[in-house]
Structures are given as C-alpha cells and as structure tokens.
Amino acid sequence: MKFKFPLQKVLEHRKIKENLAQKDFQEVVTLLNEEQARLDAMLGQVQSAHSQAGSLSQQGGAQGPALSQIHEFLKGQDIRIQRQRQKVQEIEKLVESKREILRQAALEYKIMEKMRENKFEEYRAERLSNDQKEMDEQSILRFKAVKES
Known part of the structure; x- marks a missing residue:
C-alpha cells in the first residue's frame, strides 16, 4: 500500500501560490533596483555639475552663461531627485x-x-507495525506447523 496524502492538491496549490508570490517579489525588487540606480545616476550628475562649476569659476573670464546654465541644471535636478526619492520610497x-x-x-x-x-x-509507523504483526503471525504459523509434524 502506497502513501497518499489526502490534502496533496491543497499542498500543491500553496506551493504554486508561494512561487507566484516569489515571482512578484523578485519583480518589485528588480524595479526598486532600477529606480535606485536612476537616483544614483542623478546624484552623480549633480556631483559632476558641481565639479564642472568649480573648475569654470577657477578659470575666470566670461564664464557667467555657463555657470548660470549649470545653476539652472542643478535647480531642475534637485526637483527631479526629490521626485525620484519619493518614487523609491x-x-x-x-x-x-x-x-x-x-x-x-x-x-x-x-x-x-x-x-x-x-x-x-x-x-x-503503522506500516512497520502491520509488517511486524504479519511476520509474527507467520513465525507462529511456522512454529505450529513444525510442532504438528
């Protein structure tokens, strides 16, 4: 007699449910990683713009339009970074x-x-108990058969 779990279908259903939940979780984690990478790239652009503004100001001369362009970029980038942080949260x-x-x-x-x-x-345990009972019964039957002959 083979073991048959009466709730096998429920077990399989719950495994499928777990696998789907795992898939959904992985998709959302991937999305989070992508959005975090975008945020990191934006922060890197801000650092780059700051260093570029610093080097332009040290050069001297007519750097006003370039510096104002960098300033405008930084203002816009701050707004985008704030939105991206909210999205990441x-x-x-x-x-x-x-x-x-x-x-x-x-x-x-x-x-x-x-x-x-x-x-x-x-x-x-039940199978072992039944097997043991069967073996005991066969031993008794053999012993009786040997005594009778």
Missing part, C-alpha cells in the same frame, strides 16, 4: 508588502508540508 513600501505576502505564503506551505510529513510518519 513608494517602491520600498511595495517591496515590504510583497515580502510580507511571500512570507505568509511560505508559512502556509510549510504548515502543509509539515502536516504531510507527520501523516507520512504515521503511515510509516
């Missing part, structure tokens, strides 16, 4: 919610898996 919140969904799905699957393991152990 929103995505971080989404990542946390997806992480919680994944954690819950994994917990539900582990509960079912543990139940399956317990049922299997019960089955194994």
Whole structure:
C-alpha cells in the first residue's frame, strides 16, 4: 500500500501560490533596483555639475552663461531627485508588502508540508507495525506447523 496524502492538491496549490508570490517579489525588487540606480545616476550628475562649476569659476573670464546654465541644471535636478526619492520610497513600501505576502505564503506551505510529513510518519509507523504483526503471525504459523509434524 502506497502513501497518499489526502490534502496533496491543497499542498500543491500553496506551493504554486508561494512561487507566484516569489515571482512578484523578485519583480518589485528588480524595479526598486532600477529606480535606485536612476537616483544614483542623478546624484552623480549633480556631483559632476558641481565639479564642472568649480573648475569654470577657477578659470575666470566670461564664464557667467555657463555657470548660470549649470545653476539652472542643478535647480531642475534637485526637483527631479526629490521626485525620484519619493518614487523609491513608494517602491520600498511595495517591496515590504510583497515580502510580507511571500512570507505568509511560505508559512502556509510549510504548515502543509509539515502536516504531510507527520501523516507520512504515521503511515510509516503503522506500516512497520502491520509488517511486524504479519511476520509474527507467520513465525507462529511456522512454529505450529513444525510442532504438528
């Protein structure tokens, strides 16, 4: 007799649910990494603009238009950086919610898996007990057969 877990379909469903939650979580983490990279690139552009403005001011001469252009770029970039930071924060919140969904799905699957393991152990113990009873019965029958002859 083969072991058959009565809730196998539920176990499989929960595994699929966990896999889908894992996929959703990974997609959101990838999105967060992309947006964080954009933010880092913006911050790098600001650093570059500051160093360029510093070198232009040290050169002297008629650098006014170039410096005002850099100043305007920095003002606009500050606004874009602020928006990007808000976007990153929103995505971080989404990542946390997806992480919680994944954690819950994994917990539900582990509960079912543990139940399956317990049922299997019960089955194994019962099978061993039945096998032992059968072997004992055969031994008794053999012993009686040897005595009778």
